[in-house]
Structures are given as structure tokens and as C-alpha cells.
Amino acid sequence: MRTLVVDHPLVAHKLTVLRDKNTPSPVFRQLAEELVTLLAYEATREVRTEPVTIETPVATTVGTAFTKPTPLVVPILRAGLGMLEGMVKLVPTAEVGFLGMARDEETLDIVTYAERLPENLTGRQVFVLDPMLATGGTLSEAIRFLFKRGASDVTCICLLAAPEGLKRVEEGVGDAKVTVVLASIDERLNEKAYIVPGLGDAGDRLYGLAK
16 A cells, blocks of 8 residues: 655645634635645546547647546545545546445444445546545445455545554555555544544534534
């Protein structure tokens, strides 16, 4: 597994505002979208392309196009939805699938409660969107799910990660081709499995607390 922390002043600035507990949800959503676009720029460096011949108003030239099948973007519900717009702005021709996973409070197992994905992902490059890599349980299970469907490689875009979560994902994926792109690796998890210093519950800060 390869881990890439994007070191850029714009990333650091936007992340600082996201961390601030006084940042309201509308601003949080906007900045999360902008931050994801910056992370996605780095995450897509190895996206597969092929030469294509086109006509400009002046001459014939050879350009670059995505190979088929095009990349698949998979936000993890619900917080991953807040990252989707920032990703598809950069890669508008990508297809989008959805994956809903949650922890069973009794068994502590990760349960897939919703999915909208092609049955066969053979040869597909998949980009997973999940803002907080905390314990790593959900992301590890999502990666396994995608490889079982035949994905060729998986790139995970997260805003933050805890060292404990990164270690769990790395141990879980083995030799599979996985890249994790982040804005920051934070200090640790607390006793409630929140990332410290973190930014709180990303889903609640994006959409408010559902009551």
C-alpha cells in the first residue's frame, strides 16, 4: 500500500478552516469540496490514458483521453457524498457508484447495507471517497469488496487519517494495489475512536445531526 500526504499551502489552509469547530456547515461543505479537488489532482496521476487524434480549429493533433472502461468513483455513504462533487468536477467523465457500510453495534462487524455498483469491475480503476480514516474497519472492508468484484487497483481519498487506521488498512489489503491520498495523518484515536485533533464527525458537520 502506498500512502501520499499532499503537502501544499492551499490544502493546509482549507484543512485548518475545516478543523475549526466554529466553521458552519455551508462553509464546511464548500471547503470540503475544494479540498477534495486538490487531493484528487494528486490521486489521479496514474489514471490510465491513451492517445487520441483530434481536430483543432487549426490542425490535426494527438491528445490524451481516458482508456475504457473509465474510472469509477465510489463515495462511502453518507459522509463520502460530501466529497463527490469535488471529485467529479475534476473527472467529469468518470462513472459513479455508491457503497453504504456501517458497524453492527452487537457483533462489531462491518455490514454492507446499500450498494450501487457494476457486478463486474474487472480492469477498473476505482477511487473511493471517505473523509475520515479512523479505525480503518469500513475502508478495509470497502477495499476488499471492490477487489472481490474484480477492480484492478483502488485509490482512497480521505481528508484525515489516524495512524491506527492506516496500519489496519495496510495489514488488511496485503499485496493489493492500493493508494491512500490524504491531507493529513493526525496524532491518534481517542477512546471514542475519534481522530485527534481531527475535525469531529464529518457527516454531522457536512449535513447536520439527523434527529
